Ligand SMILES: Nc1ncnc2c1ncn2[C@@H]1O[C@H](COP(=O)(O)OP(=O)(O)OP(=O)(O)O)[C@@H](O)[C@H]1O
């Protein structure tokens with residue numbers, strides 16, 4: 001059984017006086033126990049909205065799904081009180097912006113100890129008043145189990161001098177250290193799943209590599225699954241076991257990391273991979289596909305990628321199909337369901353995309369012109 005199993009997720013933001021924004025439009029996402037699953041896509045593709053829907057942290061949005069199971073139970077059937085326990089106890093979250101996610105007026109040790117007391121297996125509860133006094137006046141005693149656990153967790157995530165660092169405030173730490181503090185905090189409740197939304201985007205590459213190694217180690221050694229959101233395929237190559245590729249609110253492809261890099265199926269994935277040099281290191285940008293993704297309110301019917309796709313043809317205006325390439329590998333592309341041979345995607349036909357006439361290679365290996373119908 002998948003740890004997280006979401007089918008046909010749709011997230012809509014009602015907009016006063018304008019068309020509603022369908023940020024996520026039929027997404028399937030599954031995270032297996034013990035794996036790091038990557039969720040990759042350009043800016044605006046709906047990665048964060050998908051992640052926040054798992055935490056049920058989308059105020060004002062209409063969230064619908066055919067299935068939304070965590071450990072086999074429907075997350076959207078839980079009460080808000082049950083959800084508060086799940087956030088932190090079962091599912092931890094790490095955000096990109098550590099400066100605004102951490103409390104600036106509490107020591108980092110205090111912030112981790114608080115999670116340990118509320119969600120972990122340490123019981124020091126003594127009522128709201130003493131908790132507030134402890135939080136803002138006296139601080140947690142350094143001999144309290146929750147404090148000792150906080151120091152231990154700082155050590156677990158690779159912080160040197162954890163006992164000293166625990167007594168510092170967020171602004172006294174580097175960006176990389178703060179990111180590690182957030183991971184320690186997420187671990188405080190002993191979760192089964194950590195959702196990390198672009199946890200290393202603001203960091204330089206060496207610091208990023210250290211943190212990704214840390215996530216990999218936590219997954220391997222501490223029985224934590226991770227949903228890792230990134231727009232960097234290099235990060236996926238180095239860190240993830242499997243990956244879901246999103247584009248403008250839809251899933252284009254899902255595969256093991258190996259399948260994705262060795263046998264990409266979707267033209268969008270193939271386009272993204274053009275930007276990843278041998279070895280996987282990238283400058284972190286997915287920019288080599290000409291054009292830009294449509295706003296949610298301006299998506300064409302059918303495949304949202306068809307206006308940028310060099311292989312687009314008439315069928316692409318139809319609803320997205322589902323094609324199983326191999327065990328654990330699926331793509332949503334009409335080339336596979338409508339043609340005997342999907343052919344190669346002629347990415348070097350870039351110049352033709354704007355003209356609406358592009359080339360796909362047919363069986364004979366000769367490029368054949370294909371009209372892209374306007375949506
Ligand atoms: N509260 C909101 N109200 C209206 N639209 C929203 C809201 N939140 C997100 N959106 C829209 O939903 C779409 C998906 O946004 P999301 O933040 O999930 O993208 P993302 O893939 O995380 O991008 P990035 O890589 O920039 O973080 C965007 O078009 C965004 O403008």
Ligand SMILES: [Mg+2]
Pocket residue numbers: 047048049197
């Ligand atoms: Mg985001």
